[in-house]
Amino acid sequence: MNNGRDLEKSIKDFFKRDVEFDIDMVGEVLKFGPETLIGIDSISATKLEENGIGSIQDLADLSPNNPPKIEGILPKMLEKWIKIANVLIKAVRKELKQLKKILLLGLDNGGKSSILAVLQNKFSTIQSLMPTKGVKREKLDFFGFPVISWDLGGQETYRKDYLDQPQVYFTDVDLIIYVIDVQDISRLEESGRYFSDLLELFQDLGEFPPILIAMHKSDPDYRKSLEFQQNIKKIKDIFNPITEEYNGFYTEYYDTTIFQKETIMMMFSDALKKISHTSEIIDNILREFVQKIKAKASSLISLDDLIFGSFEEKAEQEQLLNNSAFMLHTLSNFHKSQGYKRENTIKMNFPQNNFAIRGEQLFEYSAHNIPVYLWVLTENPELIDEYIDVFSEQLAPLIHMFL
Numbered sequence: 296m297n298n299g300r301d302l303e304k305s306i307k308d309f310f311k312r313d314v315e316f317d318i319d320m321v322g323e324v325l326k327f328g329p330e331t332l333i334g335i336d337s338i339s340a341t342k343l344e345e346n347g348i349g350s351i352q353d354l355a356d357l358s359p360n361n362p363p364k365i366e367g368i369l370p371k372m373l374e375k376w377i378k379i380a381n382v383l384i385k386a387v388r389k390e391l392k393q394l395k396k397i398l399l400l401g402l403d404n405g406g407k408s409s410i411l412a413v414l415q416n417k418f419s420t421i422q423s424l425m426p427t428k429g430v431k432r433e434k435l436d437f438f439g440f441p442v443i444s445w446d447l448g449g450q451e452t453y454r455k456d457y458l459d460q461p462q463v464y465f466t467d468v469d470l471i472i473y474v475i476d477v478q479d480i481s482r483l484e485e486s487g488r489y490f491s492d493l494l495e496l497f498q499d500l501g502e503f504p505p506i507l508i509a510m511h512k513s514d515p516d517y518r519k520s521l522e523f524q525q526n527i528k529k530i531k532d533i534f535n536p537i538t539e540e541y542n543g544f545y546t547e548y549y550d551t552t553i554f555q556k557e558t559i560m561m562m563f564s565d566a567l568k569k570i571s572h573t574s575e576i577i578d579n580i581l582r583e584f585v586q587k588i589k590a591k592a593s594s595l596i597s598l599d600d601l602i603f604g605s606f607e608e609k610a611e612q613e614q615l616l617n618n619s620a621f622m623l624h625t626l627s628n629f630h631k632s633q634g635y636k637r638e639n640t641i642k643m644n645f646p647q648n649n650f651a652i653r654g655e656q657l658f659e660y661s662a663h664n665i666p667v668y669l670w671v672l673t674e675n676p677e678l679i680d681e682y683i684d685v686f687s688e689q690l691a692p693l694i695h696m697f698l
């Protein structure tokens with residue numbers, strides 16, 4: 296997340312270009328009328344005002360889960376505007392958490408350092424890995440916030456350390472990725488015990504960060520084996536009862552492997568979405584876009600393969616689109632490395648299957664100017680041009696405030 300003047304600039308991006316905006320009086324924006332926001336037309340704004348919603352503050356005071364019924368305004372639209380107003384309020388009050396903390400935990404040899412190495416090589420914004428020799432902890436600077444990797448297990452003294460001082464290690468954690476080696480079932484019980492200890496500690500602290508469970512070393516060839524199926528079952532048989540015992544935790548399983556980097560990217564994209572300020576709104580907008588242009592799926596993905604959001608009618612369409620996008624990103628990067636100009640639009644037609652995949656560069660994000668593409672899987676590519684600008688304009692400020 297940006298701060299200082301950057302934050303103010305990010306706030307300004309939510310407003311129409313002709314809105315008079317004094318960057319030193321940023322607190323005033325909450326009094327602005329709804330029509331000043333990008334994506335709210337004047338007819339809708341008038342309807343809002345007739346219903347007593349005359350400012351951004353008024354919008355934020357409504358409940359996004361139960362928006363009032365206003366004739367001529369779709370509930371989904373109103374819900375989106377309320378969420379945007381809420382993000383703006385938090386930004387203005389500087390309540391958006393600036394520093395996010397992700398813990399990568401699991402037994403030693405599970406593959407945590409390797410996962411971090413994949414991330415580091417993927418993201419140009421990442422600052423270098425700081426392995427500490429002898430110490431079983433590593434830290435990676437990921438878009439300006441720390442991902443801390445930490446080996447559990449093995450030495451009992453180490454375990455005592457965090458059990459005795461849980462507040463030092465475990466407060467203010469935004470998300471946990473718990474890594475299990477699917478190929479080494481012999482240490483599964485041990486891993487389960489640590490997992491159980493962790494949940495107990497967090498419960499005692501009254502904190503319930505979301506937990507992504509990486510069933511790591513799910514290598515392409517290994518996944519085809521019967522042993523893999525059996526091990527997955529054993530893992531779930533041990534871990535599911537633990538999460539049920541300590542209720543209140545969100546958990547989700549992922550199959551990851553360093554041999555398919557996209558499996559790691561997808562897990563981290565989900566991780567970032569979980570802790571993002573704006574990912575829900577981005578998904579709302581993508582849904583609107585897909586419906587408007589009669590497409591099947593749409594994703595917003597950076598060229599370093601961070602997925603900011605997606606919407607699809609069916610899960611397999613998301614896979615088809617995202618994996619195709621990853622490969623086309625690789626192709627685009629290859630062309631760039633050969634000295635060619637990067638194309639703003641990337642298209643592939645699949646006439647035998649009656650669909651097209653198209654990526655449109657919308658804008659760049661982060662200080663490193665990484666291009667972000669809006670990807671679409673559709674049978675009606677001709678409809679994209681008509682609406683892309685309208686949606687691009689709404690998505691840009693949300694990306695800048697993603698974290």
Ligand SMILES: Nc1nc2c(ncn2[C@@H]2O[C@H](COP(=O)(O)OP(=O)(O)O)[C@@H](O)[C@H]2O)c(=O)[nH]1
Nearest residue numbers: 402403404405406407408409512514552553554
């Ligand atoms: N087959 C396979 N091996 C992996 C994978 N990820 C890591 N490894 C190997 O597992 C071992 C332990 O990895 P490391 O990242 O050091 O684990 P850490 O102790 O959790 O940090 C190393 O030999 C890695 O090469 C994977 O996805 N598949």
Ligand SMILES: [Mg+2]
Nearest residue numbers: 404407408409
């Ligand atoms: Mg390690």
